[in-house]
Amino acid sequence: MIIKNVFKFRWYFFILICFLTTQSNAQDNRPIDKSIIYLKNGSIYIGDIIEEDDDKIKMEINDSEMTIYRSEIKRMLYAEDILLYQNGKFHMLSGFYGSMSSSSAIDGDGFSSHIEMLLNYRINDRLSVGVNVGFENNEVIISGFDIDTQFTSIGINAKYYITNTRKRIFLYSRLAQGISELTDGRDVHTNGINIQNGIGVTFSSRKMSKFQLALGFFSQKTEGTQYSEDVLGQEIKIDYDIWIARPLLKIGFVLR
Amino acid sequence: MKKINLLLLVVFALSIFSCTKDKGTLTVTYQEAAALYADMDAIRAEPLNEEARAIDNPGKIYLGDDFILIGEEKEGIHVIDNTDVTNPTPSHFINIPGNQEFIIDGNTMYAESYNDMLKIDISNIHNVELVARAKGIFQDIEDIKNDKGESLVGFSFTEVTKEVDENSNLMAEINDGQYVYYDFANNIIPKSIIPASFSGTTNKNGTVNRIAYSKEHVYLIGASKMAIVDDSNGDFKAVGPNYMALPFNMETIFPYENKLFIGSRSSMDIYDISNPQSPYHNVTFVHATACDPVLPDGDVAYITLRTADFSDCGNDINALITLNVQNVSNPNQTSEIEMDSPFGMALINDYLYVGEGTNGLKIFDVSNREKPELLSDDESIVAYDVIQHPTNPELILVTGENELNEYSVDSDLNLSLQGSINY
Missing domain, CATH: 2.40.160.20 (Porin)
Structure with missing residues (x-):
């Protein structure tokens, strides 16, 4: 049967x-431990957030540091809240x-x-x-x-x-x-x-x-x-x- | 991870095995038909006039000048002496085996008898005479005989309740089993149409008819066929081919001028009978599925749609609908009035009487034929059908649960009970 x-x-x-x-x-199927920042101008940055305060965020991207002002940011996704892959696609975790x-x-x-x-x-x-x-x-x-x-x-x-x-x-x-x-x-x-x-x-x-x-x-x-x-x-x-x-x-x- | 996936596969497979087929119990109640056979020669030789007998299973009703005819389902017609409307009295019985439908035209009665149509002279209602018999109007059942050579004369229906075996196909069995018996009795007696047994009668009276007389032809509808009998040249025989196909579930036929109005549960069809032997389909007006007597008058037609009460009809609509049928190819609805449970209708002068079954009798002002206006609503009367007197507009016959009541109607539309016939 x-x-x-x-x-x-x-x-x-x-x-x-x-x-x-x-x-x-x-x-590329393994998640990477990085964050994503979406800017109002349409740019997207993927990297490690190494420092942040009320005004700005420092992100390490490909061994170089970048400072981004919060006023320019549309949305941020922290590494602990997402499963991010090499191609920039992600899943939410929280x-x-x-x-x-x-x-x-x-x-x-x-x-x-x-x-x-x-x-x-x-x-x-x-x-x-x-x-x-x-x-x-x-x-x-x-x-x-x-x-x-x-x-x-x-x-x-x-x-x-x-x-x-x-x-x-x-x-x-x-x-x-x-x-x-x-x-x-x-x-x-x-x-x-x-x-x-x-x-x-x-x-x-x-x-x-x-x-x-x-x-x-x-x-x-x-x-x-x-x-x-x-x-x-x-x-x-x-x-x-x-x-x-x-x-x-x-x-x-x-x-x- | 692979172990987890394997475990999932097993759980998933078990889920499949348990959840992919509808299960449960079905209890089905349906009508099982059994064929009835009889010696038609012996039946045709039976006398017409018999002693009065009790009314057991009343069917069609006709109100004459001084008599009332009440059909006894499958057996014949009771004649009631109505000379004194306050005391209608059984007079005698017209023996017509297999009769359900009859219609009166002047001094002539046309009545079906199994597969025959009889023409009967009723000029002396107390001693009627058979004038002619058209045999085999639904020819296709004429040759169905049992092993004794007796002809099929109808069916007995037994309500069967059965629990369904999931592996069977009972629906197909029900249909295939009854398809063998298709036509004859079922064409004439769809059991599901309750008001047929409380129905109206002639061209002028009542609205629930399966038989009509127009232009020297008799029309008899079945569930899906219509027989036509020619009475124009003295031959009195079925027009060949013996019947014409109709859409399924036709319930009621009403002639008006050069047209036949035929109502089904979901439509009203208009046929042109300029050539009475070859009805031509003009138009179909589709409405919600319901039981629906039709009453045409001039450029309008009244339809009652009913699904309430003990109706077997589907859907959920109870209404009086008025159609403008001046352009028969494009009927136009002019009004829709919500009702409780409308059955038969009668139009007397400018008043439309509508029986609401146990919900009473409503009278509408139809001086504007396209816009009926409610004048009175008498909920104390049980009224399935309303039949007017042929010559006295102030007298109506109302069919109730187990009685016929004659009412006089005064100028203020007050009804006074005159007499009753109980059964």
Whole structure:
């Protein structure tokens, strides 16, 4: 049975293997311990901050010192707050961040379409926790019967980065309450807990926003009633008590 | 790091195995159809006139000058002596096996009997006579026989509740199983249409009809077909080919001048019958899915959309809609009035009566035909359909839950109960 399932889902493994094997040990994949200063005129300096006061900052760049006045600085990213790479791309390591993503089912009998927003706080350089809200449509097809569900989900989540490479791999877990959007009329369903776990990758960039890709596994509990018709127009009533469960491909971006 | 990745791979794989298929229980309730067969020759030989009997399962209703006809589903028609409106009395029974739809034109009744259409002389309502019979108006079921040589005459429907096996395809089984029985009874009797059993009657009375008479032709709609019977030259036979296809779920037909207004759950279709044997589709007016009697009058048509109460119709709309149909190829909605649960309608002079089921009876001023204005709302009356008297505009027949009530209407639109028929 397990062997059968392994083959059935082999292309997921292909994606996973891609995630893991594309992490090389090349020099430019290792983070460097330097800070970044963005100037208002558009210039960007990467180096070691060796001294700073209220007015100015001294930065060592390629063995030479440079003094930069704070009035000229647009933004500073200290070495301890970022994972910086040779090519100037970086990941953030501290503070709050927001994220938006859109996801769709990549297997199963029915479609899923989710939009998710979250606000998280980085507890340390690997772990962040926060809250999330989402809008989720899931179609379920069982025994030929087509069931539509609509939820607004509100919950909590945690995200853990397992690598510090440019393409930074993370695991995530999400626990939420799906609040039914179908409560009036004839077709109704209940609220229900939903769980989502997965693995993904955040791509480093020179900007504050980072592209993100993930493979998640989503489960939503709900009960409900839906009406449909047979080919003669006669009514079919469907009472259901189900777990919606399917893999999702999530595409989105992280802000900060 | 490699160990961590390996561990993740294992955890991830386990996650896959547990979370990739929808699981749970489905309990499905549906109508399972079983074919009914009978000897049609024996049925056709049965006498028309019989003793009065109890009303068990009332269907269509017709209000005549001094009598009321009440359909007994699949069996025939009760004749009620209404000479004294305060005391309507059962008179006798017209035996028409398989009947659901009938319509009156002058002294002639057109009534279906299974797959036949009967033309009956009712000039003496107490002793009606069969004038002609058009056999096999839905020809395609005529040859379906059982091993005893009996013909298919309909279906019995049984409500079945079944827990679904995830590995089956019950939806396909339901459709395929009933597709064998497609047509005949289901064309005529979509079970999901509740007001059909509380329906209106003639061209002038009531708005929920599956049968219409116009230009010496009888039109009978099924769920997706319409049979046409020619009564213009004395032959009285189905126009070939025996039926024409209609969009699915047609519920009600209403003739007006050179047009047929046919209502479905999601649309109102207008057909031109300048050539009565070949209706020509003019236009489809699409509305929200709901149960929808149609009542045309001159350049306007009134449609009631209903999804409340015990309706089987989907969506969430209950409204009285007025369409300007002067340009039939481009109907224009002129008003929409929110209702509680509108069923049948009757237009008497400048007043539109709309039955709201258990929510009462509303009367609208339609002196401006395109802008109905509510005049009265009597919530004490249960009204599924409203039928006007053919000659007395101050008398209406209202179908209730288990009775028919005759009301007189005074100039202030006050209703006074005159008599009732219980069943």
